[in-house]
Amino acid sequence: MNDEELLDAFGGVRIDHDNAAYHRGLLERRLLINRCDSCAAWHHPPRSVCPRCWSRSITPTDVAGDGFLALITILRQGPPQPGVDYAAGHALVAVELDEQPGLRIAGTVVGAPAEQLRVGDRVRLLWRDLPGRLPRPDFEVVR
Amino acid sequence: MSATGTRGAARNPARDQVAIVGIGRSPYSRDRAGCTPGSLVLDACIAAARDAGLGATDIDGICGSMVAAQYVQAALGIPAVSWFANPQAVIGNQLVAAVAAVHSGMCDVALVYHHAYRLPWASRSAAQDPMRRRATLGVADARSWYGTGHVDTGPNSMFGANAYAAWAGRYLHDHGYTREALGRVALNSRTNAAANPNAVYREPLTMDAYLAGRMVRDPLSVYDMDIPVDAADAFIVTTTERARDLPRPPVLVHAATLGHTDYGSEEQLRDLDHAGQVVVTRKLWAKSELTLADVDVFFPYEGFSNIALAWFENVGYCGRGEGGAFVAQHWVEAEQRIVIDGRIPVNTHGGSLSEGGTQGAGHLYEACLQLRGEAGPRQVPGAEVALVTPGGYYFNSQGFLLRADR
Ligand SMILES: [Zn+2]
Numbered sequence: 001m002n003d004e005e006l007l008d009a010f011g012g013v014r015i016d017h018d019n020a021a022y023h024r025g026l027l028e029r030r031l032l033i034n035r036c037d038s039c040a041a042w043h044h045p046p047r048s049v050c051p052r053c054w055s056r057s058i059t060p061t062d063v064a065g066d067g068f069l070a071l072i073t074i075l076r077q078g079p080p081q082p083g084v085d086y087a088a089g090h091a092l093v094a095v096e097l098d099e100q101p102g103l104r105i106a107g108t109v110v111g112a113p114a115e116q117l118r119v120g121d122r123v124r125l126l127w128r129d130l131p132g133r134l135p136r137p138d139f140e141v142v143r
Numbered sequence: 144m145s146a147t148g149t150r151g152a153a154r155n156p157a158r159d160q161v162a163i164v165g166i167g168r169s170p171y172s173r174d175r176a177g178c179t180p181g182s183l184v185l186d187a188c189i190a191a192a193r194d195a196g197l198g199a200t201d202i203d204g205i206c207g208s209m210v211a212a213q214y215v216q217a218a219l220g221i222p223a224v225s226w227f228a229n230p231q232a233v234i235g236n237q238l239v240a241a242v243a244a245v246h247s248g249m250c251d252v253a254l255v256y257h258h259a260y261r262l263p264w265a266s267r268s269a270a271q272d273p274m275r276r277r278a279t280l281g282v283a284d285a286r287s288w289y290g291t292g293h294v295d296t297g298p299n300s301m302f303g304a305n306a307y308a309a310w311a312g313r314y315l316h317d318h319g320y321t322r323e324a325l326g327r328v329a330l331n332s333r334t335n336a337a338a339n340p341n342a343v344y345r346e347p348l349t350m351d352a353y354l355a356g357r358m359v360r361d362p363l364s365v366y367d368m369d370i371p372v373d374a375a376d377a378f379i380v381t382t383t384e385r386a387r388d389l390p391r392p393p394v395l396v397h398a399a400t401l402g403h404t405d406y407g408s409e410e411q412l413r414d415l416d417h418a419g420q421v422v423v424t425r426k427l428w429a430k431s432e433l434t435l436a437d438v439d440v441f442f443p444y445e446g447f448s449n450i451a452l453a454w455f456e457n458v459g460y461c462g463r464g465e466g467g468a469f470v471a472q473h474w475v476e477a478e479q480r481i482v483i484d485g486r487i488p489v490n491t492h493g494g495s496l497s498e499g500g501t502q503g504a505g506h507l508y509e510a511c512l513q514l515r516g517e518a519g520p521r522q523v524p525g526a527e528v529a530l531v532t533p534g535g536y537y538f539n540s541q542g543f544l545l546r547a548d549r
Contacts, residue, residue: 071309094410
């Protein structure tokens with residue numbers, strides 16, 4: 001996929017040379033997080049250098065998508081978006097990935113009422129195609 | 144030295160050398176017609192200059208937030224400035240820049256300002272003004288300031304208010320609080336606002352009413368989030384030496400600092416021990432011989448109620464996670480407000496939750512009134528030292544120790 005096609009696939013998102021690989025990954029149902037080739041540290045959002053060692057040798061690398069809920073809020077209002085039901089309460093969470101403490105991905109949790117979510121709940125990655133919504137990672141609780 | 148630490152004393156050559164000599168505002172309103180961001184700022188700037196006894200030819204520095212310095216200069220006919228800047232909001236960024244500029248000689252008299260403007264999607268009455276639909280035409284949004292980490296916005300992004308709500312939930316979870324801990328911050332602001340004619344919400348708020356408030360972003364309800372207003376505040380900053388020749392009592396900037404840590408976006412903040420507030424408070428106390436015991440009135444920013452609880456902790460009134468308990472311990476039930484140790488009131492003007500949301504500028508304005516002895520029925524008797532902490536967890540934590548010139 002060339003750059004023009006990537007921009008078309010993510011209308012309204014500020015795609016640039018630093019985050020293109022992340023977004024290409026989403027189109028392939030891959031969660032690609034930047035990892036340093038020199039010191040193995042992960043970072044997100046994607047940058048051109050490693051914040052730990054300043055290496056410019058960075059590889060967008062698949063993560064398993066397993067982790068726990070570190071932050072939770074329930075949105076009761078906001079801009080309309082496919083798959084978002086404010087009346088029922090839209091769960092917005094930050095998932096802390098197992099790959100590295102503090103490495104978090106924002107998203108939503110499906111399959112459980114938002115009110116039942118608790119900090120520390122284990123979750124895993126879930127890919128959904130929603131008509132009209134840009135590709136993005138979702139999560140589900142592991143019981 | 145910890146990652147966010149500042150050990151021992153810190154340099155502070157500007158200590159007490161720069162003063163706020165004029166304050167002005169465009170009164171806070173929830174339903175003002177016919178105004179623009181520019182007109183609000185100009186009204187506040189004119190009021191501040193007149194308060195200081197100065198005119199256009201006396202001002203040689205301009206520093207504002209979202210209205211361009213060049214606009215203000217031309218609109219007010221300020222013939223020449225040798226320094227100007229438009230740092231990111233909130234007000235502490237403008238004030239520290241102006242203090243540094245005056246102290247270093249980049250300018251002698253700086254005009255500082257910040258405004259708030261109701262947007263149609265944040266206010267029902269604002270939605271009735273068709274021109275406000277274009278108020279943000281061409282204005283930066285979360286995607287356009289390069290580097291905050293947000294390349295998209297919306298209900299799956301931990302941006303701004305969403306992130307404050309999520310961290311509020313984490314705070315309640317980690318420390319075992321219920322929403323009453325947040326509610327006391329909101330009630331304190333409302334109680335104090337009753338004595339402030341500039342406040343937009345002055346009717347009493349009970350805890351029952353707070354708890355029944357409409358949830359917007361759990362655990363934050365309408366009562367936990369700042370009130371959209373049309374408003375502006377402005378300040379005139381000059382040397383303390385010159386201040387003593389001007390008509391108003393000088394408010395000395397004793398210590399001032401910003402603070403930030405190394406996370407890429409709000410959800411990546413490691414925890415509240417690694418937020419900018421921690422950097423601010425360590426640096427602030429390191430720059431001052433004053434201590435918490437010297438503070439007569441405290442202005443912790445509460446644009447989201449949970450922010451204030453973290454400020455109580457970070458300035459040193461209590462430890463991490465104890466802010467909610469501290470506020471409960473210092474809650475005066477008969478007055479329905481916080482009075483620390485029976486002596487130190489908090490956000491005497493009603494804060495962003497009841498006076499109106501101006502991102503800390505209102506807190507700074509009220510601190511100046513208190514130190515000038517001009518706060519009327521809200522006056523803290525003999526107030527000499529104010530602690531003002533604008534900003535939240537991310538990108539804009541700021542702190543000031545201000546003194547009366549006595
Ligand atoms: Zn590295």
